[in-house]
Amino acid sequence: MESIPKKHTPILIVDDDEGLLMSIKAMLVSMDMPEPELVSDARRVMPLLRECPFQLALVDIIMPHINGMELMKQIKEEFPFIECIIITAVDDLSSAVQAMRYGAYDYLVKPLEKEKLIISIRNALEKHSIRRAISLLQRAPGFSDIKNPEAFREMVAEDELMASVFCQAETFASSDYNLLITGETGTGKDMLARIVHRMSRRSDGAFIALNMGAFSKTLVEDELFGHAKGAFTGAANEKKGFLEEAQGGTIFFDEITEMDNELQGKLLRVTQDRELYRLGSTDIRRLDVRIISTTNRDIYNEVENGHFRKDLYYRLNVCHIDIPPLRKRKKDILPLARHFMDIYSGKSQKEINYLSEDLAEYLMNYSFPGNVRELENIIAGCVLNERGPTLTLASAGDLLTGFERAAKPPEGILPIRELEKKLIYRALEATKGNRTRAAEILGIGLRTLQRKLKGYDRDTA
Numbered sequence: 001m002e003s004i005p006k007k008h009t010p011i012l013i014v015d016d017d018e019g020l021l022m023s024i025k026a027m028l029v030s031m032d033m034p035e036p037e038l039v040s041d042a043r044r045v046m047p048l049l050r051e052c053p054f055q056l057a058l059v060d061i062i063m064p065h066i067n068g069m070e071l072m073k074q075i076k077e078e079f080p081f082i083e084c085i086i087i088t089a090v091d092d093l094s095s096a097v098q099a100m101r102y103g104a105y106d107y108l109v110k111p112l113e114k115e116k117l118i119i120s121i122r123n124a125l126e127k128h129s130i131r132r133a134i135s136l137l138q139r140a141p142g143f144s145d146i147k148n149p150e151a152f153r154e155m156v157a158e159d160e161l162m163a164s165v166f167c168q169a170e171t172f173a174s175s176d177y178n179l180l181i182t183g184e185t186g187t188g189k190d191m192l193a194r195i196v197h198r199m200s201r202r203s204d205g206a207f208i209a210l211n212m213g214a215f216s217k218t219l220v221e222d223e224l225f226g227h228a229k230g231a232f233t234g235a236a237n238e239k240k241g242f243l244e245e246a247q248g249g250t251i252f253f254d255e256i257t258e259m260d261n262e263l264q265g266k267l268l269r270v271t272q273d274r275e276l277y278r279l280g281s282t283d284i285r286r287l288d289v290r291i292i293s294t295t296n297r298d299i300y301n302e303v304e305n306g307h308f309r310k311d312l313y314y315r316l317n318v319c320h321i322d323i324p325p326l327r328k329r330k331k332d333i334l335p336l337a338r339h340f341m342d343i344y345s346g347k348s349q350k351e352i353n354y355l356s357e358d359l360a361e362y363l364m365n366y367s368f369p370g371n372v373r374e375l376e377n378i379i380a381g382c383v384l385n386e387r388g389p390t391l392t393l394a395s396a397g398d399l400l401t402g403f404e405r406a407a408k409p410p411e412g413i414l415p416i417r418e419l420e421k422k423l424i425y426r427a428l429e430a431t432k433g434n435r436t437r438a439a440e441i442l443g444i445g446l447r448t449l450q451r452k453l454k455g456y457d458r459d460t461a
Contacts, residue, residue: 001018001021001038001039001040001041002037002038002039002040002041002044003021003025003037003038004037005034005035005036005037007035008052008053009034009035009036009037009054010034010053010054010055010056010125010128010174011028011033011034011036011037011054011055011056011057011058011121011125012036012037012039012045012048012049012054012056012057012058013025013036013037013038013039013057013058014039014040014042014045014057014058014059014060014063014068014071015040015058015059015060015063015087016040016041016042016060016063016064017040017060018040020060020110021038021040022038024036024058024112024117025038027112027114027117027118028118028121031118032248032288033118033121033122033201034201036058037052037054041065042059042063042064042065042066042068042071043065043066045057045059045066045071045075046074046075046078049075049078049079049082053147054082055081055082055083055125055128055129055174056082056083056084056085056105056121056124056125056128057072057075057082057083057084057085058084058085058087058121059071059072059075059084059085059086059087060086060087060088061086061087061088061090061095062088062089062090068086068088069086069095069098069099069102072084072086072099072102072103072104073102076102076103080103081128081131082128083105083124083125083127083128084102084103084104084105085104085105085106085107085108085120085121085124086099086104086106086107086108087108087109087110087112088107088108088109088110089109089110090109091109095107105120105123105124105127106120106124108120125174125175126175128174129171129172129174129175140160140164140454141163141164141167142160142163143160143163143166145163145167146163146166146167146170147170148170148199149166151170151195151198151199152166152169152195154191154195155188155191155192155195156332156335156336156339157329157332157335158331158332158335159329159330159331159332160331161324161328161329162324162329162332165192165321165323165324168319168321169192169195169196169199169321170199172196172319172321173195173196173197173199173200174199174200174201175319176200176201176202176290177290177318177319178271178290178291178292178293178315178316178317178318178319179193179196179290179291179292179293179318179319179320179321180256180292180293180294180295180299180316180317180318180319180320180321181193181292181293181294181320181321181322181323182294182295182296182299182320182321182322182323183294183296183322183323183324183325184296184325184369184371185296185370185371185373186326186370186371186372186373186374187323187324187325187326187371187372188323188371188372189254189294189296189323190209190252190254190294192321192323193209193250193252193292193294194207194252196250196292197249197250197252197290197292200250200290202248202249202250202290204248204249205246205247205248205249205250206245206246206247206248206249206250207246207249207250207252208242208245208246208249208250208251208252209252209254210223210224210242210251210252210253210254211254211255212253212254212255212256212257212258212259213254213255213258217260217263220259220260220263221263221266221279222239222241222279223241223242224241224242224243224263224267225241225243225266225276225277225278225279226238226239226240226241226243226244226278226279227239227241227278227279227280227281228278228279228280228281228283229280230280231278231279231280231281232279232280235280238278238281239278240278241276241278243270243276243287243289244276244285244287246289247287247288247289248288248289249289249290250289250290250291250292251289251290251291251292252292252293252294253291253292253293253294254293254294255294255295255296256293256294256295256308256316257295257297257299257302257307257308259308261307261309264308264309264312265309265312267312268309268311268312268315270287271291271312271315271316272315274286274287274288274289275287291316293316299313299317325368325371326368326371326372326375327367327368330364333363333364333368333375334355334360334363334364336372336375336376337355337360337363337375337379338355340375340376340379340380341355341379341382341383341391344379344380344383344384345383348383348384350383350386351389352383352386352388352389352390352391353389353390354389354390354391355390355391356390356391356392356393358392358393359382359391359392359393359395359396362393363375363378378396379391381396382395382396383395420452421452421456423442424438424442424449424452424453427441427442435449435450435453
């Protein structure tokens with residue numbers, strides 16, 4: 001027997017008892033967990049693991065062809081990050097100890113208790129996500145670390161800083177934890193939130209997006225929580241709020257720091273208890289919703305200054321992704337410019353295929369306070385004005401009035417970063433490459449020196 005879900009699942013269950021396989025599947029589906037892939041022939045397991053990125057394998061011990069303990073040993077040797085749960089009919093201490101030595105996450109004895117099984121599976125999946133996140137943090141991830149690059153096709157990126165963002169998004173998409181995305185205006189927070197939703201197990205559910213800066217304080221509570229019939233004058237019928245509309249899916253709070261303080265308290269209760277009351281009603285309504293929030297403000301300062309509740313911040317910031325501004329990921333500027341050039345030349349039915357050197361130089365030296373959104377607006381305007389096959393700086397015309405002109409420093413004056421770089425290399429030369437001694441001479445910590453050198457290496461890569 002081999003049962004493969006239509007949508008990829010992180011869970012693989014291996015047991016020669018087909019009845020038990022179907023029973024475990026029913027348990028998981030009834031608890032809104034991913035539908036597992038079922039395999040009754042242990043010989044199929046390793047080929048399947050090489051084809052699909054599973055996160056968890058539940059393996060029976062006593063099976064024909066390959067013993068479950070030996071199979072788990074093979075799994076952990078080739079795929080150390082895959083968590084394994086052993087299931088067995090024999091409650092044997094020595095087998096349990098051996099399973100743990102081989103790297104099993106848990107050891108469950110038949111007949112399986114539903115609650116214990118679900119808790120073990122959830123914890124194992126969370127452990128997998130945390131271990132992967134830690135492994136990525138221990139090094140600078142690259143685009144080759146992204147398992148599903150096609151999911152990010154809308155976000156044109158070639159800079160390694162965005163590879164880290166995409167890897168984090170993939171990791172957090174596999175969990176149900178609330179996610180906070182920070183970054184300056186125009187960096188693509190909204191787009192990343194939608195990508196995370198599409199990669200999550202909630203992708204079949206609704207994605208309800210709310211811009212908190214666009215709501216009036218008097219209307220937002222009713223829109224968010226809904227109301228009962230007769231709750232106030234004009235409430236002729238009951239109304240479902242956005243939180244309920246997002247049931248089974250994701251609710252997206254854009255610019256969460258704009259939320260009124262009183263409403264923050266009510267949202268806190270929702271995040272804690274996973275339930276709500278409609279306005280004018282005493283009926284409790286249970287919620288199964290993931291919250292993704294964004295802000296372009298320094299949320300830490302907002303909390304410190306009392307403008308945003310600390311307890312709500314901790315509830316929303318279980319997972320965190322910070323999108324770097326465009327000026328810090330220079331490798332993305334020209335690919336994005338060409339991407340927008342193709343889009344808008346197509347919309348304008350113009351044959352424009354090139355960026356001139358003067359426009360490219362301007363873009364590479366511009367600070368982009370409005371980030372990707374500002375770059376898109378500049379290119380869109382250039383395309384409208386351009387009559388030839390190449391976008392030039394001249395085609396920008398008055399569009400650049402008010403924009404910061406790309407400025408080269410006066411001759412003989414270097415930017416602070418370049419002066420710092422020269423000084424560090426001079427100290428290393430004087431100490432014959434001794435980083436500890438060079439850090440002492442410069443009056444900085446060794447870790448700071450190592451971090452700066454790594455940054456210089458990335459600049460020249």
